[in-house]
Amino acid sequence: MTGGNIAKAIPPVMPPGLTAAEGALELLPIAAVVAGFDGERLIRETPNAIFRRLGLDRTLEDIGPRIATFLAKGDARAEFAWDIGDAVERRHFTVTLARIGYRAEPRCFVSFVDHTGELRTEQNLRREMTIDSLTGLPNRGGFGDRLEAQIAEGETACAVLVVDLDRFGRINACLGSMAGDELLMAVARRIKGALRTHDVLARTGGDEFGILLSIDDSRDEAEHVAKRIRAVLAAPFRLSDYEIQVTCSIGIAFIEDAVTEAEDAIRHAQFAVRRSKESGQAEAYQNHAFVRAREEFALETQLRRAIAEEQLTLHFQPICDLSTGRIVS
Incomplete structure (x- = not known):
């Protein structure tokens, strides 16, 4: 045969003494x-070099009951997840059992696929998605996840506070975004100092912070926390050559008030913030006020549409005395 070389398969060289x-x-x-x-008892045969290097003998003993059950049932294949190690050095494996049919005694091939790197990367990405890069606090998504988990567990004796900084946009515009970021970090530290260790603080917006409080005794606890927050923010903040006075508006929503989703609680607290801006003090969400606001918004929308479509008609034009305000004709 001419015109080319014939490639020959070369069998791998086995280490001496191995079948x-x-x-x-x-x-x-x-x-x-x-x-x-x-x-x-479990019988271990023929471990390979990687198995020996990882020291999986103890792990094999731990999954021994599963291997025994697998061999007794006569299944051809089984697969399950298995973790080893402590919380810091935890490793995650997918274990596959495959029956070996050429043996008189029941045997199976056991393989360990390490997914630790993949899972750690996934956890890091998830952490980055739920953490605010500026303050290191949970962001809106992370805060919602914490609240959603608490609601799912039936722990409804808690409240959501939303703290909105007043005039932050003006401070940001006058002093620059770097000063604004410095102020946000300082505000976060002060609010954190006013909370208990088990309370959750998050940055849920540009100049907005969310707080998840556990209420042990009464709803008054949320009011007390709101007062402490306003008190710690009352002292001026030093930024460059300026002393900045920061005020805030605080809205409170209670999970017990028929709240089934985290976003509902956050939205209720944000609605209460608007009332807080008017009253100058912390305000709790009230359902009737929310209903009235929705009705007013619907009426405003209808009026704007009526004006645009020229649906309004003037039937009566009073003439008033400007000095007294009295209708004269």
Whole structure:
């Protein structure tokens, strides 16, 4: 035969003293072992180099009951997740059991696929998505997740506070965004100092902070926390050559008030903030005020549409005396 070279398959060189099956295990890029069960104890055969290097003998003992059950049932294949180690050095594996049919005694091939790196990357990405990069606090999404979990667990003895800084836009415009960021970090530290250790503080917007409070005794606790926050923010903040006086508006929503979703609670507290801006003190959400506001908004929308479509007609034009305000004709 001419015109080219003939490639020949070269079998891998097995380490001396190993059978072909044992040598094949050594070539696998994952931890693997052949295991069995004699009715009383787990039998470990032919672990490969990666299995030995990771020290998975104890792990194999831990999953021994699963291996015994698998071999007793006669299944061909099984797969499950298994974690080892403490919280800091925890490793995550997918364990696969595959029956070996050529043995007289029941045996199975056990492989360990390490997913630790993938899961840690996923956890880091999820953490970045739920953490505010400026303050290091949970962001709106992270705060919503915490609140959603608490509602799902049935822990409704809690309140959501929304703290909105007054005139922050003006401070940001006059002193610059770097000064504004410095102010936000200082505000976050002061608010954190006014809270209890188990309360959750988050930055839910540009100049808005959310707080999740556990209420142990009465709803008055939320009012007391709001007063402490206003008190700690009352002292001037020093930014460059300026002393900045910061005031805030605080809205409160209670989870017990038929709230089933985290966003409802946050929206209720934000609505109460608008009332707080008018009254100058912390305000709790009131359903009737919310209903009235929605009705006023609907009426405003209808009037704007009526004006645009020329649907308004003037039927009566009073003439008033400007000096007295009295209608004269």
